[in-house]
Each structure stands twice: as structure tokens, then as C-alpha cells.
Amino acid sequence: MAEEKKTTTAKKAVPKKTAAKKTTAKKAPAKKVAAKTTETKTVKKKAAAKTVTFRVKRGERWQEYDVAYDASTTVLSGLEQIKGDQDGSLTFRRSCRASICGSCGMKINDRSRLACKTKIKDMIEGMDHRNYQGRDVISIAPQGNQPVIKDLVVDITQLFNKVEAEEPYIKEGPERVEAKDKTAYEQVNAVSNCIMCGLCYSDCTELEVNDNFHGPAALAKAFRFVADPREGQKTDRLKKLSEKGGIWDCVRCGMCVDACPKGVAPMEAIGKLRHRAIEAGITNNRGAKHAIVFKDDIRNGGLLNEPMMLIKTTGLFGAIEQIPNALHLAKKGKVPSFFPEKIEGLDEVKRMFKVLEETELDVETKVLDEGPGAG
């Protein structure tokens, strides 16, 4: 999360304020930075002069509005200008203006962002650290993967239902462990900043083709409970999560990680759930089988054995189904060998895996509890 703060603030700003901002950007809590920006806003607004065109999607058509902005004007303030001064019929959700309530998520220049956290200036001038190229006109559309109710308001029922379906509460059961200290919550902390804004749901590439996928927000929530020491039915949860639509349907595209305004990184949580599912022995599905193949192949030969991988992942029957695919690939000479070359120094790899087996290493990323309000 520290990174997330850094990246949103550390970049070339207007000359005068730069120095002050840069120093606060690294260590000062987010609150202070926020206070600073509001200050600049009021001071600068009087001198504001520039305007930008907002191209807003309203049902099937796009409507353009001119919006005045300065260095600190957010897209949300721009929309409020429109609603207040130009067109009261423009409809969008908003509440806190401080990236806490999660109401104002929308697609701004093709990616889902919180309107209150997105500065107009950044959308025009670009953001180098994200390789985001600025544009003259800002396009604003409702979130994706959900039905539109009006203008920028989408029906969030699906997202909320999917989160609810994860049974987001601690359940009694035999796997409950009493937490010894704060470190027991290092994994819970990693995902509990979710504000249900739906940005990850909106940008998820798997949801674009598969409505039944639980989606990143729900799976991050599920991880929050699987990772909680007090949860009594961890394995049961992992079993359900391993079914179709669950953790193994994620394509690992990373959209959710970059979309999340709170650094929750749902894709990482999904990876951790997959790890826990395999550890718990829930491997009777193609996703888990496929993941497991790699370890044996690396240990035994160094490289992935592609034809054997297919059979081990899909089973013999599944592999027979794959024969047309194999023949199709073979048309162009793409016939992988059942005996791929072995790497040099394989003995070294075998020794390494042996050492790993004898060593208990927890290498998962963690988020420490850093005082009141953390986690």
C-alpha cells in the first residue's frame, strides 16, 4: 500500500508546489496530502482558466461538455460543475470525495477509476509511471460488466450479490485458531481495504466473457476469510472456491491490481487462494492440476513437457478431446516432443528441491498492521 501512495503522488507537478508535495509524498499519511491539495484548489481556482472537453456516455450517445479546471480539479468536480451549471440531468453516483466510499467509480479514458481520485490534469498530461498517455478530450463512461441504469450509474447488484455469496463473516468450525498476535492478520490486512467501488469488477477481462465468474472483489473478500485465523471452515470455503466460476477461472491479466484504488491487489489474493487450495489437497480440477504439473517437470527435466502437461491437466479423456487441437497445430509443424531436451545441471535443481522440502519458508507478501485504522 505504501507503493500505491507513492505512485499516485510522486510525479512532476506544477513548479511551485512540487518541493512541498514531494517531501510529503513518501512518508506523510494520506490525510495530510489530501489537506494540501484542497488548499491549493481554493487558492488556484480564482486563477483557473483552462477548459477541457468531457465526452460523457449517456445511454447510446456521447454528449460533450466544457469543464474549467486547474492543477487540482478532479474529474468528479468536473462532473459536478456540469450538473450544477450546465445540465442537471447528468446522473452519477458520488458521496465522500475522498476515495473512501467507493461510489464514483467509472471508466475515465477507457480504464475504471474513482472520479474523486482522478485529476483532470493527469488525464490530459499523462502519467509517466503508469505509461498513461494524456489525451485532449476526456471520455467518461459507466463501469463495465454491469447493466447501466442511467448515464454513469450502473446496477451494482451483481457485484454485491457475488460478495455476499462468499459468506463474508467468520464461521464457527474445527479449523478456528486463536490469533496469537498482530502478525496473524498479515494476510487479512492485505485485502481488507476493499471499499467495494467495483473498479476491479468493471475492468475484469474474465467477466467480459463469463458472467458466472465470482470476480476479483468477491475473491479478495473470500481470501480475507480463508486467511483469518478465527475462521472455522477454511477448507470448506476453499472447496467451494475451486468450483467452476471460482479461483481457477481467473486469467491472471492483472487488470484488477492496476484498477484498485486501495492497493488490495485481488489477483495476488487469488494466487494465494490457489496455493491454499492445493495445500488443502483440493486438486481435482483442471486449474489445480495444471499448476501442479510445473513443479514436477522443472524438478525432473528442467523444462515444461508440453504434451504431458496437457494429459496431466485434462486427464486422458480430456486429452482425447484435445486431439483435434493437436492435429491443427501439427499442420504447421507444431508438434512438441514427449521428451523435450533436458537442461544442464539438473542435479543442482534436484538438490535445490530437496533443500526446499526440508525448509519451511513463508515467502508470501504480507501487510503489517501499522497502527490505528490500519487493516
Added chain:
Amino acid sequence: MGLSKDLNYAYYPGCAAKQIQKEADWSARAIAEELGISLHDMPKATCCGAGNLQEHDPAAGLAVNARIFSQAEEMGMDIATICNTCLQTFSYANQRFKNEPELLADINEVLTAAGIRPYEGTIDVKHLAWVLVDDLGLDKVKQKVQNPLSGMKVAPFYGCHALRPFEVFAGRGGERPLYLDQLIQAIGGEVVDYQGKDKCCGFHVMLAGEEDFLSMSGGHALNAKNEGADVMVSPCTLCDMAMGAYQAKAEKKMGKKIGLPEMSISQLVGASLGLGKDRLGTDRLHQDPTAVFKKYGVEL
């Protein structure tokens, strides 16, 4: 920073390029040779784990990667790869090793106990396409062009695992990097803009959810075709497979003709350098690009 000097790189093609997508490897070696980039083999390198080993056994995933990094470090070179999934897996691990000294120490303890040289955290991991743009320079590429693409309309497909999470790619990932666009323009092509450019080819659910995979790959290819693309290029052997080799399957599933030749960026750059189909392996493409090349006067 990094270690490489005078365009020498530890070359890591990845498992797909060694087996099914051999043409990506051939063309990468061919263009490197032509452009004066030295790719050095890593005969001791294993599979990177592709994120799968990392999910199954995270510690083993990191150890496998550290062992490969250590080999490159010993060679005194950065790693250059032609597979996005290798690129992402490595970038994730390398970023952690560079920022978490305790983690690196733990993993190095494993390596040392197995008699393997520990990793000191000094190499960079790059895509060969970045090497062309950042280290060699587009001017050098331009100078070598024999068959300019003459305005051929090329749709770049960047591939998720070279984009996200943006933090792990040292400034090269993110929402809208331009290196493929720049390469396409440098060899005389015209870049086609389309919605699917930075989306997912679906490769990683090919076996677990074939329908989803085909909807993704076919959808983006069709989208690019509809925006006027003559060809599509990707920097990733897995995207190549998804968008190219499986395109006919996607057509069947969607009930629509796509007919968009797809190839690796090395093959397209190679064609512009006049390297010929034998060295570029264009005969192995399921969507034959011959007609398109002919149309724009690019000799293969």
C-alpha cells in the same frame, strides 16, 4: 542500471519458444544477429514456473527464479526474453529480491545449501522488444530496414504479462506503453488502434475454460480486423499461440471469419530487415501472411 554491456544479453526464450512456438525463437535470434545484439544461451536455465509453480509452491517459485538470475549474473548480463509470462514471472520475483533483502537472504540460503551460486540482486529482466527500443535505439533499427512495410496496417497486441501490475515492469508496463507502436512505425508500418490492444488473450484458461479463452482471443482479433488491421503482432509466444494458432478455433466458436494473420514482433521486424521466411519461420503461422506482405511489397 542492470549488467548488460555492448548489447550482450542472457537469452531466455521460454518453454513455448523451445517447443511449439519455435518460429518466435528463430526470428528473435535472426533479428538480434542482424541488428548486432548478442543473445547468449542459458543451458542451465529451467522453466520459469509461469506463475503456476509460484501458486503451487511459492518458495520453490522464487528459488527457481533466483537460480536463473544467478546464472545471468555470473554471465555478467541482464536477461532478455521473448515470452510475456516469463517476463512477468521474473519481474515479480526480481522486484521482490531487490526490495526485500531478507527474502533474498532466505532464498540464497536454499541455493547455497544446494551448492548453487547465490543471487546478488543485480540483474535486470527485459523483453527483447525493449532492448530494441531502449538499448539499441530505433534509429539503428531504421537503418537496417530493407523492406519497409509501406504503410501496412499493424495491430499491436501487448499482452497482459508485459503490462500489469505496472509496478513490476520498471516503467515499461502500465496502461499504454508505446514500444510496439514505435517499432511498427520504425519499420514503416501504420499502427492500428483498437479496444483489445491491452486486454487478455485468454491463454491461461485455455485448458480450464476453453470457451472463455476463445471468446477473448477471437474477440480481440476480430476487433483489430474491424479497425482495419492487415496483421497483428505480439511480443509474447503465448499470445501468438492464442491469437494466431487458435484463431481458426475462435472463428468456429464465434461463427465469424476473422482471417487476421498474427505473428511475433520479431517476425515482422525480421521481414522488414529482409531476413526471409526460412530464418523467420513464417511458414509455421496458421494465418498465412503471404498475401498481406505481397500487397505491401514486402519480400519474404
